Structure formats: structure tokens, C-alpha cells
Amino acid sequence: MADQVRDVAIIGGGPAGLSAGLYLCRSKVDTVLFEQELTGGQAVYSPLIENYPGFPDGIPGAELIEKIKTQAERFGLETTTFARVEGIEDGGKVRTLLLENGQVTARAVIIASGRSPRKMGIPGEDEYTGRGISYCATCDAPLFREKVVMVIGGGDAAVEEALHLTRFASKVILVHRRDELRASAYLKERAHAEPKLEFVWNSVLAEVKGDKTVQAAVVVNKETDEQTEISVSGVFIYVGNVPNSSFVADLVELDDAGYIKTDETMATGVPGIFVAGDVRANQFKQVIISAAEGALAASSAQRYLERIGARKAYGGAAVW
Ligand SMILES: Cc1cc2nc3c(=O)[nH]c(=O)nc-3n(C[C@H](O)[C@H](O)[C@H](O)COP(=O)(O)OP(=O)(O)OC[C@H]3O[C@@H](n4cnc5c(N)ncnc54)[C@H](O)[C@@H]3O)c2cc1C
CATH class of the missing domain: 3.50.50.60 (FAD/NAD(P)-binding domain)
Structure with a gap:
């Protein structure tokens, strides 16, 4: 696992990470997702999500997540559960994810690690x-x-x-x-x-x-x-939440509350590192926002791969 350079590594299997995976895999980008628990994120704790478009009677959070996961896996998303990312080393051309039991190297990284109850x-x-x-x-x-x-x-x-x-x-x-x-x-x-x-x-x-x-x-x-x-x-x-950003606090820029700052393309100040969802310094924390930002981060990661020559525009396997 350590020798192979992956195109994109996603950290977090909530709506943001799974949506990013869906978009990347559908574009045939080699992608792997790491989740510290089971996939799902906070949405599985919602008994009924009534504000996600497409479900007029609402849908239990766990069911919505299962559908997004199945959809992403249909396009080949590879998911590793119970794999906590403890840090990222930026090697310029590639980035190394430090896991409890080893390392994974990727050209681009999407941080979608969400937040946890305070x-x-x-x-x-x-x-x-x-x-x-x-x-x-x-x-x-x-x-x-x-x-x-x-x-x-x-x-x-x-x-x-x-x-x-x-x-x-x-x-x-x-x-x-x-x-x-x-x-x-x-x-x-x-x-x-x-x-x-x-x-x-x-x-x-x-x-x-x-x-x-x-x-x-x-x-x-x-x-x-x-x-x-x-x-x-x-x-x-239920007295608020804390962003799950401590493992990258010395790598990317955080706001005062610990949320990760990006530009409007979800890019951080570190080339090749993108952020999506609740862990990002955005103003509204909802499934629809996380899913949308996951898609946007996926698009930006793909453009980044093309820009550095790791991938031909409009698809094709990595060339280095
Ligand atoms: C009780 C409750 C009810 C809600 N109801 C609604 C609702 O009705 N409608 C709505 O739109 N939204 C609702 N939300 C909010 C919604 O669930 C979140 O906005 C959404 O889940 C955020 O998605 P995310 O992918 O950004 O982050 P998360 O859902 O937080 O997922 C992040 C994932 O990353 C994993 N992770 C974190 N750190 C690491 C690491 N270092 N390595 C590997 N994995 C890591 C976590 O385990 C988690 O699975 C509700 C939330 C709660 C708690």
C-alpha cells in the first residue's frame, strides 16, 4: 500500500467525503477514502432528514448515507473503515497520510473530517x-x-x-x-x-x-x-461542536474556532490539499452543503491533477 501513489485520498466518510468520492470515481480518478469509524458521519444520527431535496417525506439520515455510499461504490470508490488519519506530510509533489498502521501516498488530498460534539x-x-x-x-x-x-x-x-x-x-x-x-x-x-x-x-x-x-x-x-x-x-x-482539524493544524490555516480556511474552490494554501463540508470554515453546516462542497473539492482536485500533469484533461490514467 505504501509504495503505490494514489491520485486522490479522501479523509472522512460523511456526506462530504462520500460525495467527493462519487464525483472522482465517476470521472475514473483513482481514489481511496479513509474513515476512522464506520462510514456515515453525523448524518446517521439524524432520525429524519427533511431538508435534503428529492425526499418529499424526509429520509432517515442513515438511509440517505447508505444510498450515497452505494452510489459512490457503484463507480468504484474504495473505502477503508476504522482507519484514522493522524497527520499529513506534505512532500511537494505528493502528500503522505499517516495512519495508525502505515502510510498512504497521494497526489491530492481532500479533508472531509467534519466535526464532533463538544x-x-x-x-x-x-x-x-x-x-x-x-x-x-x-x-x-x-x-x-x-x-x-x-x-x-x-x-x-x-x-x-x-x-x-x-x-x-x-x-x-x-x-x-x-x-x-x-x-x-x-x-x-x-x-x-x-x-x-x-x-x-x-x-x-x-x-x-x-x-x-x-x-x-x-x-x-x-x-x-x-x-x-x-x-x-x-x-x-448538544452544546455545540468542535471541528476535527487538529491532525492538520500545523499544515493548513485554521480560523479562530479551528475550522479550515479555503478559497471558493475548496483549496487550502497548500497545493493539492482541498477541504469540504463541516470541517471547513463555511457558514452553514448541513448535508446538502457538505455534499455540494464534496463535489466542488473533487472537481478542484481533478483540475489540480491535470495542472501538474498527473492526469490528462478530460480523463485518462495518471501519467506519473
Ligand atoms: C443530531 C443531528 C441532526 C442533524 N440533522 C440534520 C438535518 O436534518 N439536515 C441536514 O442537512 N443536516 C443535519 N445535520 C448536520 C449534518 O449531519 C452534517 O452537516 C453533515 O453530516 C456534515 O457532513 P461532513 O461529511 O462534512 O462531516 P461529518 O458528517 O462530520 O463526517 C466526517 C467523517 O470524518 C470522519 N473523520 C474525522 N476525523 C477523521 C480522521 N482523522 N481520519 C479518518 N476519518 C475521520 C468522522 O468519523 C466522520 O465519519 C444533523 C447533525 C446532527 C448531529
């Missing part, structure tokens, strides 16, 4: 993660049938997941640090109409307590400093 860093968080604390209601909601659970956050992800939880839990308490939800109007409307959903405003989660599993959450009102201990069996945390 941790709160409060007492009890590490101890009870997987034992009552979760960052994914879509994955864990069925474990809380007829139980009282808490959701932290007020954006789209928090509200979408709180609504999903109402299908299983007896009560869902949504704790938000402001006095109104930040979520989109449609989700807000549904949340306020849901009888199983209760709101605790102007408050933050301070601690999670329990024995073997979560038993209670301590919530602090920001205006009065009053602390309240609420009995819950589960706590679902």
Missing part, C-alpha cells in the same frame, strides 16, 4: 458517558423508555433530538441557557406543541450525579444562581 467539561461527564450521558438520542433513545431524561441545548440538534426522545421517554426536560430556543422556526413550533417536553430556561447543567448509572442532574439558574437537583435517568448534551 463536551461540557463538568463533573460527572466523563464518568457517566455511556452510562446515562449521551450525545446521540437517535442512537440511545430506546434505552430510556418511560424514563425521565434531560436535553441540554437550544439549537436545531438539541430540539430535533428532544422531539425524537419524546417518542420513548415519559418526560423530556430541555435545559437552555437562554430564554428562548435558537432552533429553526418549524422545530420551535413542534417543540412548543409537544406535551411531553418541558423547558427550563436561563439555566446550565453544572453536574451529573449517579451510582452505576445517571440518577440526577444539577442545574443552575444563571440569573438567580439557584441550584436545583433534578432526578433523571439520562442526559443528552
Whole structure:
């Protein structure tokens, strides 16, 4: 594997990486994709995606991803799962991906590593993660049938997941640090109409307590400093995200929040390295944006290969 120079290596198997792979393989560009887990990315955590065009009744995130993956594989996308890229060495003409178990060299690289849920860093968080604390209601909601659970956050992800939880839990308490939800109007409307959903405003989660599993959450009102201990069996945390860019922080330019900067062609300041999707410094994080940026990064990578003479324009195998 280490001796062969690949045309394009993609890092990340979410909508951005898979779409880039689809476009490249359909153009017969030799492409390999590395994913640290199973392919899918964050979209698999969405119970129903209602805003991706082409699915008038919505589609579960996992199903949408499966379709994109099948489509990319039909054109020959080679995917390696459970392969985490730990760094990239820029060798000028080629770039080397450093993996846990070896290296892969490619002429161009597309970074589509997305982002991950932000941790709160409060007492009890590490101890009870997987034992009552979760960052994914879509994955864990069925474990809380007829139980009282808490959701932290007020954006789209928090509200979408709180609504999903109402299908299983007896009560869902949504704790938000402001006095109104930040979520989109449609989700807000549904949340306020849901009888199983209760709101605790102007408050933050301070601690999670329990024995073997979560038993209670301590919530602090920001205006009065009053602390309240609420009995819950589960706590679902949605307080933002962090970009998965640390493995290339010394190679490409990041913005203050750690997202990777590019020009409008998805190119970084390093020739041959392109970026697509949630990990990019763009203003909107959605499946449709990631898919579109994946396509654009693929097109730019292809043009780059042609420019450096590694590939004839309009197709053809690499010439070096
Ligand atoms: C609960 C929830 C609900 C959502 N609902 C919607 C919705 O209704 N509609 C919508 O449009 N969007 C929704 N989104 C947002 C959408 O899922 C994301 O915008 C989209 O998945 C981003 O795609 P991506 O490919 O850029 O990144 P990601 O989906 O984050 O995929 C990145 C992939 O890269 C992998 N990776 C990271 N680092 C490495 C590494 N070093 N080596 C190898 N692999 C790596 C990760 O494991 C991951 O699989 C939702 C998100 C969440 C969390």
C-alpha cells in the first residue's frame, strides 16, 4: 500500500467525503477514502432528514448515507473503515497520510473530517458517558423508555433530538441557557406543541450525579444562581461542536474556532490539499452543503491533477 501513489485520498466518510468520492470515481480518478469509524458521519444520527431535496417525506439520515455510499461504490470508490488519519506530510509533489498502521501516498488530498460534539467539561461527564450521558438520542433513545431524561441545548440538534426522545421517554426536560430556543422556526413550533417536553430556561447543567448509572442532574439558574437537583435517568448534551482539524493544524490555516480556511474552490494554501463540508470554515453546516462542497473539492482536485500533469484533461490514467 505504501509504495503505490494514489491520485486522490479522501479523509472522512460523511456526506462530504462520500460525495467527493462519487464525483472522482465517476470521472475514473483513482481514489481511496479513509474513515476512522464506520462510514456515515453525523448524518446517521439524524432520525429524519427533511431538508435534503428529492425526499418529499424526509429520509432517515442513515438511509440517505447508505444510498450515497452505494452510489459512490457503484463507480468504484474504495473505502477503508476504522482507519484514522493522524497527520499529513506534505512532500511537494505528493502528500503522505499517516495512519495508525502505515502510510498512504497521494497526489491530492481532500479533508472531509467534519466535526464532533463538544463536551461540557463538568463533573460527572466523563464518568457517566455511556452510562446515562449521551450525545446521540437517535442512537440511545430506546434505552430510556418511560424514563425521565434531560436535553441540554437550544439549537436545531438539541430540539430535533428532544422531539425524537419524546417518542420513548415519559418526560423530556430541555435545559437552555437562554430564554428562548435558537432552533429553526418549524422545530420551535413542534417543540412548543409537544406535551411531553418541558423547558427550563436561563439555566446550565453544572453536574451529573449517579451510582452505576445517571440518577440526577444539577442545574443552575444563571440569573438567580439557584441550584436545583433534578432526578433523571439520562442526559443528552448538544452544546455545540468542535471541528476535527487538529491532525492538520500545523499544515493548513485554521480560523479562530479551528475550522479550515479555503478559497471558493475548496483549496487550502497548500497545493493539492482541498477541504469540504463541516470541517471547513463555511457558514452553514448541513448535508446538502457538505455534499455540494464534496463535489466542488473533487472537481478542484481533478483540475489540480491535470495542472501538474498527473492526469490528462478530460480523463485518462495518471501519467506519473
Ligand atoms: C443530531 C443531528 C441532526 C442533524 N440533522 C440534520 C438535518 O436534518 N439536515 C441536514 O442537512 N443536516 C443535519 N445535520 C448536520 C449534518 O449531519 C452534517 O452537516 C453533515 O453530516 C456534515 O457532513 P461532513 O461529511 O462534512 O462531516 P461529518 O458528517 O462530520 O463526517 C466526517 C467523517 O470524518 C470522519 N473523520 C474525522 N476525523 C477523521 C480522521 N482523522 N481520519 C479518518 N476519518 C475521520 C468522522 O468519523 C466522520 O465519519 C444533523 C447533525 C446532527 C448531529
